[in-house]
Amino acid sequence: MPVIELDNITKTYGRGGFFRKQERFTVLNNVDLSLRAGECLGLVGRSGSGKSTLGRIMLGLEAPDSGTVRILGQNVTGRKTLPTGLRRAVQVVFQDAIGSSNPRLTAGEIIAEPLRNFDKLKGRQLKDRVAELLEQVGLSPDDANKLPGRFSGGQLQRICIARALAPSPRVIVLDEAVSSLDMLIQARILDLLTDLRKKHDTAYLFVTHDLRLVRRFCDRAFFMSDGSLHAFDPEKMADMKGSKALEELFNAILPPMPDSERTSDGQRLDQVAV
Ligand SMILES: Nc1ncnc2c1ncn2[C@@H]1O[C@H](COP(=O)(O)OP(=O)(O)O)[C@@H](O)[C@H]1O
Ligand SMILES: [Mg+2]
Numbered sequence: 001m002p003v004i005e006l007d008n009i010t011k012t013y014g015r016g017g018f019f020r021k022q023e024r025f026t027v028l029n030n031v032d033l034s035l036r037a038g039e040c041l042g043l044v045g046r047s048g049s050g051k052s053t054l055g056r057i058m059l060g061l062e063a064p065d066s067g068t069v070r071i072l073g074q075n076v077t078g079r080k081t082l083p084t085g086l087r088r089a090v091q092v093v094f095q096d097a098i099g100s101s102n103p104r105l106t107a108g109e110i111i112a113e114p115l116r117n118f119d120k121l122k123g124r125q126l127k128d129r130v131a132e133l134l135e136q137v138g139l140s141p142d143d144a145n146k147l148p149g150r151f152s153g154g155q156l157q158r159i160c161i162a163r164a165l166a167p168s169p170r171v172i173v174l175d176e177a178v179s180s181l182d183m184l185i186q187a188r189i190l191d192l193l194t195d196l197r198k199k200h201d202t203a204y205l206f207v208t209h210d211l212r213l214v215r216r217f218c219d220r221a222f223f224m225s226d227g228s229l230h231a232f233d234p235e236k237m238a239d240m241k242g243s244k245a246l247e248e249l250f251n252a253i254l255p256p257m258p259d260s261e262r263t264s265d266g267q268r269l270d271q272v273a274v
Helices: 051-058 084-089 107-119 123-136 141-145 153-165 183-200 211-217 234-240 244-253
Strands: 004-015 023-035 040-045 066-071 090-093 171-175 203-207 220-225 228-232
Touching: 004 051, 023 051, 023 228, 040 051, 040 211, 040 244, 051 171, 051 203, 084 090, 084 107, 090 153, 107 123, 107 141, 107 153, 123 141, 123 153, 153 183, 183 203, 183 211, 203 211, 211 234, 220 244, 228 234, 228 244, 234 244
Parallel strands: 040 203, 040 220, 090 171, 171 203
Antiparallel strands: 004 023, 004 066, 220 228
């Protein structure tokens, strides 16, 4: 059974404002996706292409306009809150660690919250588990007493990752969650995630701009473009050379070419023979 199954998901948002008539624009257009236990699915795409929207819909945090979302076989489409069992099963780490952590709670309290809620841990057991999680993400047990303001962005990001790991979820959406980490820490976190995958069959949706990470870490890869998911094989990009699919993939990842780098008939300057 897939851990998450999206069936024919469409999502539109309103654009326009006060004075103009609101128009709808389509962010996801009939998207199907199935994430199996222990699978890591890489997702790349230009900024604004709908990756985060897809992640939120997958976790039941946002309702689609149409289509069905199933988490561990349960239809959760349009539910405002997930049942407790599913709430612990799906976790997310956003890119914006600072915005997603409460500045008044210590690191220890942030990580302890899901352990208290879901595992009913307290006292020594709770403290030990928090210390263990801090060490797993390369921080020190002493960091438990510090407030978010005392950490760097990368350290705070690791606290968010520890918090997501705390309830032993079945699925973690990592929405550009390792982008801000330096390479050594990034490697360490990815090793940790790979370990959990082997031990507990944890599945990941791994949203990133870094194709090298997709190649190293993911089993399947998709790029998002025009509201659709397109599968690609990150190992076989050389075979795609010159193809329409590769062009679309690069367009999906790279920012648009500035006009100043195009000739008047729209050709890219680096492709014009001199
Ligand atoms: N809550 C919202 N209301 C209106 N528009 C939104 C909302 N969330 C996202 N969008 C728009 O939907 C598009 C896709 O956004 P997003 O999923 O964040 O893309 P990505 O994560 O790929 O950068 C963007 O144009 C964004 O501005
Ligand atoms: Mg995003």
